[in-house]
Amino acid sequence: MKHDFSELKLDRVTRRFAGAGGKAFNALDELSLTVKRGEFIALLGPSGCGKSTALNCIAGLLGLSGGSIWLDDERLDTLPPEQRGFGMVFQNYALFPHMSVERNVGFGLRMRGASTAAIAPKVERALAMVQLAGQAHKLPGQLSGGQQQRVAIARAIVIEPPLVLMDEPLSNLDAKLRIETRAEIRRIHRELDRATIYVTHDQDEALSLADRIVVMKDGAVQQIAAPPEVYGQPANLAVARFMGYRNVLDLEVSGRDGGEVSLSGGGIALRGVAMQPIEGRRAAVAIRPEEFTVGAPEGANTIAGRVDNVEYSGRDALLDLVTASGTVLHVRGPVSIRRGDEVRVHVPPERVLVYRPD
Amino acid sequence: MAASADTYARPAFDRTLLLVVPAAVFMLLLFVYPFLYGLQLSFRPKEGGLLWNYIHFFTTDNLWPTIGITLKLALPATLINVGLALPIAYKMRVKTRYQRVVTTLLVVPITLGTVLIAEGMLLYFGPKGWLSHFLQLIHLYDGPIRLTHNYWGVLISLVISGFPFAFLLILSYITGIDPVLARAAATLGAGPGAQFRHIYLPLLAPGLAMCFCLAFVQAFSVFPSAVLLGAPAGPTRVISIAAYEAAFEQYDYSLASAIAMVMGFVQLVIVAAVLGMRRVFYRGPVSGGKG
Ligand SMILES: Nc1ncnc2c1ncn2[C@@H]1O[C@H](COP(=O)(O)OP(=O)(O)OP(=O)(O)O)[C@@H](O)[C@H]1O
Ligand SMILES: [Mg+2]
Numbered sequence: 017m018k019h020d021f022s023e024l025k026l027d028r029v030t031r032r033f034a035g036a037g038g039k040a041f042n043a044l045d046e047l048s049l050t051v052k053r054g055e056f057i058a059l060l061g062p063s064g065c066g067k068s069t070a071l072n073c074i075a076g077l078l079g080l081s082g083g084s085i086w087l088d089d090e091r092l093d094t095l096p097p098e099q100r101g102f103g104m105v106f107q108n109y110a111l112f113p114h115m116s117v118e119r120n121v122g123f124g125l126r127m128r129g130a131s132t133a134a135i136a137p138k139v140e141r142a143l144a145m146v147q148l149a150g151q152a153h154k155l156p157g158q159l160s161g162g163q164q165q166r167v168a169i170a171r172a173i174v175i176e177p178p179l180v181l182m183d184e185p186l187s188n189l190d191a192k193l194r195i196e197t198r199a200e201i202r203r204i205h206r207e208l209d210r211a212t213i214y215v216t217h218d219q220d221e222a223l224s225l226a227d228r229i230v231v232m233k234d235g236a237v238q239q240i241a242a243p244p245e246v247y248g249q250p251a252n253l254a255v256a257r258f259m260g261y262r263n264v265l266d267l268e269v270s271g272r273d274g275g276e277v278s279l280s281g282g283g284i285a286l287r288g289v290a291m292q293p294i295e296g297r298r299a300a301v302a303i304r305p306e307e308f309t310v311g312a313p314e315g316a317n318t319i320a321g322r323v324d325n326v327e328y329s330g331r332d333a334l335l336d337l338v339t340a341s342g343t344v345l346h347v348r349g350p351v352s353i354r355r356g357d358e359v360r361v362h363v364p365p366e367r368v369l370v371y372r373p374d
Numbered sequence: 375m376a377a378s379a380d381t382y383a384r385p386a387f388d389r390t391l392l393l394v395v396p397a398a399v400f401m402l403l404l405f406v407y408p409f410l411y412g413l414q415l416s417f418r419p420k421e422g423g424l425l426w427n428y429i430h431f432f433t434t435d436n437l438w439p440t441i442g443i444t445l446k447l448a449l450p451a452t453l454i455n456v457g458l459a460l461p462i463a464y465k466m467r468v469k470t471r472y473q474r475v476v477t478t479l480l481v482v483p484i485t486l487g488t489v490l491i492a493e494g495m496l497l498y499f500g501p502k503g504w505l506s507h508f509l510q511l512i513h514l515y516d517g518p519i520r521l522t523h524n525y526w527g528v529l530i531s532l533v534i535s536g537f538p539f540a541f542l543l544i545l546s547y548i549t550g551i552d553p554v555l556a557r558a559a560a561t562l563g564a565g566p567g568a569q570f571r572h573i574y575l576p577l578l579a580p581g582l583a584m585c586f587c588l589a590f591v592q593a594f595s596v597f598p599s600a601v602l603l604g605a606p607a608g609p610t611r612v613i614s615i616a617a618y619e620a621a622f623e624q625y626d627y628s629l630a631s632a633i634a635m636v637m638g639f640v641q642l643v644i645v646a647a648v649l650g651m652r653r654v655f656y657r658g659p660v661s662g663g664k665g
Binding site for chain 2: 103172
């Protein structure tokens with residue numbers, strides 16, 4: 017267990033489970049990733065994609081079916097969890113129900129043989145960090161879900177581990193506390209100056225916290241990139257869908273010009289940028305609802321339709337636009353628009369991402 | 375109390391309480407009535423005053439020592455049972471291929487009666503039994519082996535018949551503890567030993583106390599094996615034998631009732647002491663999750 021390190025390396029880490037009917041499946045499929053000291057990594061993906069599995073493999077709570085884990089040149093995947101010394105915040109907290117908040121937080125320090133005198137101030141500081149100063153003597157059962165979650169965070173960081181693993185640590189907090197704690201986590205990460213791997217299915221959380229995002233689906237890595245890249249240039253259609261590209265249209269390719277592709281189908285004609293090599297006759301375009309401008313004049317990359325549904329969301333509204341051929345588009349537009357209005361929307365070609373269809 | 379605020383919120387009568395009636399009647403007929411009957415009977419001795427039976431019990435040389443004799447059997451047997459069941463059940467807590475097989479094997483003695491166990495033990499441990507033959511065959515121990523018709527015979531039989539209960543009870547307590555707690559402890563640096571000491575043991579303590587009480591009460595009322603495998607005239611003359619003799623050899627039901635009352639009181643003292651210790655420990659849900 018060392019605190020000074022320069023990188024954590026995951027080399028084709030794989031975990032198989034016996035699935036339905038005894039057929040094995042890869043819950044985690046060859047995850048390769050190098051985490052530099054000081055980096056904040058977010059594992060992002062839909063429920064069941066293998067995020068917790070990945071975290072458990074790194075922490076040593078699940079054995080690997082293949083691959084290896086290295087902290088600099090020390091091989092870790094053969095060590096039991098207590099010798100890896102990573103701090104972990106569990107998805108369901110896993111607080112010790114028979115120990116007070118204080119003893120829960122101090123547990124890791126006690127296991128490391130620290131003296132009572134050394135433990136007390138550290139525990140106090142950790143509890144203050146997560147705004148639980150007054151709750152030190154309560155049992156976990158006497159805390160609210162959000163408070164329990166913060167105890168779990170305090171318990172993991174108080175041992176100042178080389179790597180902090182967090183499994184959806186904010187899922188039970190209210191919106192305000194979530195944003196506050198998010199900032200707190202980022203600050204703690206900077207202060208510890210180690211590395212953090214943070215699991216979430218909330219893209220906002222991943223975008224705001226991480227230095228790099230690992231997007232996963234069905235156990236396989238889809239993209240590893242910095243937040244702006246994952247947001248603006250998803251590597252494939254699955255990532256695009258997950259990152260909020262709600263409009264995915266399957267269209268026919270009518271022309272190619274370098275990176276630009278012209279597509280048409282169902283009365284819609286669009287030009288966009290190819291995100292992958294497009295070979296076939298059909299392709300999928302992905303567009304975010306907020307990339308559309310409502311009320312554009314007739315021209316290239318415009319689509320006309322009737323508003324079928326209006327979802328008010330404060331600053332603007334989410335409109336369902338139905339074209340003459342029956343295609344439904346999700347568009348952000350002004351709140352003045354009513355159901356039944358005929359509107360024309362425009363999207364610039366550089367915001368129309370073209371992928372191979374899946 | 376009567377006019378507390380929530381009296382208004384509650385319906386006048388909770389009809390689900392009616393479900394308790396059969397059990398209550400059952401208890402009344404099969405436990406409370408015989409108990410009260412025995413209690414008053416114990417105060418109506420054949421001769422002498424109100425407390426004659428009790429005075430007689432505590433002043434007669436073949437009666438009062440039975441308490442000590444029984445305790446000397448029941449306490450070690452209970453400690454062995456609980457002490458043995460705990461590590462084995464702890465090992466069995468994770469589902470493995472062998473868990474089922476081992477559990478079944480360990481539990482088989484439950485299905486055998488005490489008498490059957492006694493018979494088997496006589497055959498196996500007796501002076502002409504297999505164990506004795508075997509040991510003499512390999513010249514490990516050539517002297518006579520006396521494991522029946524004495525203290526050890528009864529103790530062994532109490533362990534054989536009492537262990538499965540303790541094991542099953544503890545196993546169910548252990549499997550009720552969320553394994554993610556031990557994993558959390560592991561990430562915080564607790565090795566297997568520390569996980570047991572700091573997580574499992576404190577959470578199990580109330581269950582262990584309960585298990586100890588049940589196993590103790592069961593062992594304390596030992597009768598058949600004390601007669602069949604022990605030396606009922608001397609070293610294993612347990613309290614239930616004294617009660618049996620009073621009732622069915624001297625036909626003194628009043629004295630027998632008094633002995634039964636003494637027996638019940640001793641059990642009560644031990645159980646109360648153990649359950650009292652339970653207060654010290656955490657009692658509550660044994661999971662670390664949301665909720
Ligand atoms: N012990 C197990 N045995 C068999 N299959 C498992 C086991 N644990 C997880 N899985 C499967 O592995 C896949 C990934 O599970 P995992 O818990 O890693 O998902 P997740 O990404 O954390 O999801 P969520 O966001 O809902 O927590 C799922 O399909 C799950 O059913
Ligand atoms: Mg998970």
